[in-house]
Amino acid sequence: MMAYKENKVSERLDRLAIAGIGANAENGTAPRLSILANLAFLAAGVAGLILCAKGEVGSGLVFGAMFAAGTHTVIVEQRKRGNAPLDERERAIFWKATAIGAFVPCVLISGWVMLLGNFADQGMWYPDRSEEWRASGFFILGMMSQIANIASAWMTPSYAADLLDVER
Amino acid sequence: MTREIHNRIAMFRADAGMTRRELAEAVGVNPQTIGFLERGDYKPSLELALSIAEVFGVSVELLFSFEPFPSLSQALQKGHE
Numbered sequence: 001m002m003a004y005k006e007n008k009v010s011e012r013l014d015r016l017a018i019a020g021i022g023a024n025a026e027n028g029t030a031p032r033l034s035i036l037a038n039l040a041f042l043a044a045g046v047a048g049l050i051l052c053a054k055g056e057v058g059s060g061l062v063f064g065a066m067f068a069a070g071t072h073t074v075i076v077e078q079r080k081r082g083n084a085p086l087d088e089r090e091r092a093i094f095w096k097a098t099a100i101g102a103f104v105p106c107v108l109i110s111g112w113v114m115l116l117g118n119f120a121d122q123g124m125w126y127p128d129r130s131e132e133w134r135a136s137g138f139f140i141l142g143m144m145s146q147i148a149n150i151a152s153a154w155m156t157p158s159y160a161a162d163l164l165d166v167e168r
Numbered sequence: 169m170t171r172e173i174h175n176r177i178a179m180f181r182a183d184a185g186m187t188r189r190e191l192a193e194a195v196g197v198n199p200q201t202i203g204f205l206e207r208g209d210y211k212p213s214l215e216l217a218l219s220i221a222e223v224f225g226v227s228v229e230l231l232f233s234f235e236p237f238p239s240l241s242q243a244l245q246k247g248h249e
Contacts, residue, residue: 087196087201088197088201088213088216089204089210090198090201
């Protein structure tokens with residue numbers, strides 16, 4: 001970001017400050033908060049899948065993580081722009097983030113399926129019960145929106161400057 | 169192509185006495201995008217560049233350039249020479 005003159009430390013600190021002091025945090029649009037929230041959703045999804053694989057009821061947690069990521073997306077987008085449509089810059093970020101969100105899970109699943117071919121009978125987990133299949137589906141869908149949200153937040157620099165001088 | 173594009177949107181906007189929000193509304197983008205443009209963080213489409221130039225009533229070459237624009241002091245100095 002040119003405003004930071006490639007000074008990543010300043011940019012990170014700025015992002016951290018926004019998350020810390022809560023500037024625009026009440027509506028969840030601070031990018032750093034968005035990244036942290038979606039990492040938490042991703043961790044919850046992984047935990048739910050592990051619980052499910054252990055035979056416990058974890059698909060609810062996986063579904064909750066997916067639902068939370070989807071709800072987060074809707075709230076952030078609504079608070080950021082209201083009902084205004086995406087402009088060309090936001091559209092570019094949206095499609096880039098969506099592509100990353102779709103591509104990364106595809107690569108991970110492909111890797112897992114390839115490994116499964118060799119290790120399926122040697123202890124590598126794969127869905128067996130219907131609940132495990134359900135949880136896996138929720139997990140993949142959730143991961144797509146969580147990764148897309150993280151990518152979108154990462155590509156959106158700190159709002160601090162814009163919030164302060166939008167009226168100037 | 170990753171050539172840097174310099175612009176004078178902030179200068180023309182200040183000259184026109186417009187806020188970022190007003191300029192954003194005039195060209196149909198969100199105010200943050202004007203900030204991104206002014207800082208050079210985002211390269212506009214031809215349509216958006218022409219729309220901004222239209223708002224200020226100037227040609228697009230006066231707003232955008234591959235070469236850095238001279239500062240006011242440099243321009244004044246050149247004028248004296």
